[in-house]
Amino acid sequence: MSSEKNTVVPELEPLPARVAPRLPPTLLATESAWSGDAAAKKRAREERDALVRGVTSIDAMREAIKRVARALPVIDQVPRIGVLDAAAFRARAAHGLPFLITGVATRWPLSSLTPQSLRERFSHVPVRARVGDYINTAFAPDRAMRDMSMLEYLDLVAAGTQGLPPYLGNLELRELNSMCYWPAYFSKMGPPRFWLGPAGTVTPLHCDYDDNIFAQVWGSKRIFLAPPHHDEFLYPSQANAILFGSPVDPEAPDFDKFPLARQAAMIEVIVNPGDMLYVPAGWYHQVRALTFSLSANRWARAMPYALNEDASLRRAGD
Secondary structure, eight states, rough: TTTTTTTSSSOOOOOOOOOOOOOOOOOGGGTTTSSSSSHHHHHHHHHHHHHHHBSSSSSHHHHHHHHHHHSSSOOOOOEOOOOOHHHHHHHHHHOOOOOEESSGGGGGGGSSSSSHHHHHHHTOOOEEESSSTTTTTSSSSEEEEEEEHHHHHHHHHHHOOSSSOOEEEOOOOOOHHHOOOOOSSSBBBOOEEEEETTTTEEEEEEEEOOOOOEEEEEEEEEEEEEEEGGGGGGOEEEEEEEEOOOOOOOOOOOTTGGGGGGGGOEEEEEOOTTEEEEOOTTTTEEEEESSSSEHHHHHSSSSSSSGOOOOOOTTTTT
C-alpha cells in the first residue's frame, strides 16, 4: 500500500475453507545450532545477508552504522509526526534517528477488529508461542517454544501464569497481514511479522542491523531505545551477524553487575494504537506490552538509510 493514498477500507473477504494447519516460520536468529561445518555455514549465511542488502560485508556495515551514530545529535525523546509519504520518510530516515508516525495503522482493516475476533475468525490458525523464561533465553538456540492453535494460545493466556505470560512473537501470520496496508517506505522489505500477547510480555534489549518499521495495531507498549555506538556500555552478545542481544534491563538495570550501563543513553517512548515507530538499523530496543497488544513490523533488506548509500560499502554491480 501507499499509506497516503489508500484511505478506503475494503470489505473483508470471506474466510477461506479450513485447511490443514501450517506452522509459521521459526525465528532465523535461533538457528545457531548448525550441524556439520558450522564455521562454513556461518560464512555462507553472512555472505547471503550481505548480498541481499547490497553491501560488501555485514561486518563493514555494522561498523559504519556505529561510526555514523557517533556523530548524531543527542536526543531525549522520540518526535511524533503526522503521516509521511515515501520520499519524506526516506529523507527523514537518512538522519539516522528514530521517529514516530501517528495514524498509520488506524487505516488498516486489522485495527477495526478486536481480540475477540481472534477467537471467532482465527481460532484455527497455527502459532508458535514463547513460553517459560523466554527473556533470559531470547537469543539462545534452545529457547522454549510451543506449537498450538490461536485458540489454544488465547486459552493459555486466559488461564494466567505466575511467570512471564506466553507470547506470540515474530510470526509470519498471513491471515492477519491480508488486513494491513504497509507503506512503501523501504524499497526492499522482509515479510511482515506479528507480535501478540497480554500486558507483561517482553522482548528484551537487542539490536537488529536492519532498518525497521514497527506498527502498533491494538494496545500500548513501552519501548526503550539506545543508539548503536552505546553497545560498548550494553555487554552485547551476537546471535547472528545482524542480531545482537544485551543482558541489560533498561527498566531495572543492575549496575553492580553491568556498571558500564550507567553510561548508556536510554530513550523511552510509548506507542499507542495507530502509531508506527521507525527504528534505525543498529539502535538497541526493549519492548514491553502495557496492555493486551497486537503489533506488526517489517525490516528493510537493503543498506540502512543512515549510511546514505555509502559507496565504499556498496557491493560491486548493485
